[in-house]
Amino acid sequence: SRSGPVMLSVISNYAVCITAHAITHQAGYLAVDEYVRSGMVIGLGTGSTAYFAVERVGQLLANGKLKDIVAVPTSERTRAHAAQLSIPLATLDEHPALDVAIDGADTVDRGTLALVKGGGGALLREKIVEVAAKKLVVIVDESKLSEGLGPHFDLPVEIIQFCQTHIRRQIEGLPSLKGCKANLRMPYVTDNGNYIADLKFDAPIADPSQAAAELSDTVGVVEHGLFLDMASVCIIAGKDGVTTTHA
Ligand code: 5RP
Numbered sequence: 001s002r003s004g005p006v007m008l009s010v011i012s013n014y015a016v017c018i019t020a021h022a023i024t025h026q027a028g029y030l031a032v033d034e035y036v037r038s039g040m041v042i043g044l045g046t047g048s049t050a051y052f053a054v055e056r057v058g059q060l061l062a063n064g065k066l067k068d069i070v071a072v073p074t075s076e077r078t079r080a081h082a083a084q085l086s087i088p089l090a091t092l093d094e095h096p097a098l099d100v101a102i103d104g105a106d107t108v109d110r111g112t113l114a115l116v117k118g119g120g121g122a123l124l125r126e127k128i129v130e131v132a133a134k135k136l137v138v139i140v141d142e143s144k145l146s147e148g149l150g151p152h153f154d155l156p157v158e159i160i161q162f163c164q165t166h167i168r169r170q171i172e173g174l175p176s177l178k179g180c181k182a183n184l185r186m187p188y189v190t191d192n193g194n195y196i197a198d199l200k201f202d203a204p205i206a207d208p209s210q211a212a213a214e215l216s217d218t219v220g221v222v223e224h225g226l227f228l229d230m231a232s233v234c235i236i237a238g239k240d241g242v243t244t245t246h247a
Pocket residue numbers: 045046047048049050103104105106116117118119120121122123126
């Protein structure tokens with residue numbers, strides 16, 4: 001019968017999920033334990049890994065080990081999670097300088113700690129908040145590590161809805177992105193009311209700084225998911241434990 005192999009495959013996928021969950025949990029908790037102190041203003045990232053950092057801040061506030069924290073969330077999802085845990089929230093308008101921000105990533109370049117972010121669609125708020133932080137602590141499992149950026153995970157770019165096909169064609173024609181395919185993420189609208197184009201690459205982006213500059217110069221692009229020269233620390237959860245790398 002076919003039920004045997006199918007069942008085995010379901011069980012083994014479940015095991016992989018449990019393992020990934022357990023290790024990213026460690027990275028999220030460690031980031032808070034190591035880098036968040038009472039009295040800080042902190043940025044809270046978005047995604048399944050950042051979720052654990054938010055959870056840990058909530059725990060430490062509840063048991064009194066952290067006090068006087070103010071947090072700036074990077075998405076409505078994170079805002080709701082943090083509010084549920086009674087974490088005091090603010091915006092950059094009230095607190096323009098953050099002590100630390102903690103967030104996940106879709107790709108981390110091993111050599112430079114340059115990141116691709118936006119798989120969860122929150123890249124614009126993540127970038128605004130994280131450039132305002134003295135320190136950006138990135139938390140990932142080891143599957144996110146890569147040599148270079150591009151083929152490992154499609155590069156998300158937030159674009160306006162108006163003439164989105166035209167904007168995606170413009171992106172595909174940028175000199176530093178030649179050969180990429182800009183696919184519209186559907187159905188998806190960001191917290192800011194925009195669309196996401198996911199750029200697919202067959203080879204690593206040769207010059208990420210140039211690509212970032214060309215994307216930023218494209219009318220209709222709101223922000224891109226290249227986070228270059230931003231991460232100070234990367235906490236990597238692997239099957240053999242957690243390691244920390246500094247930029
Ligand atoms: C959201 C992001 C996330 O940080 C990124 O997608 C990683 O998410 P996860 O930890 O769930 O893999 O950039 O916009």
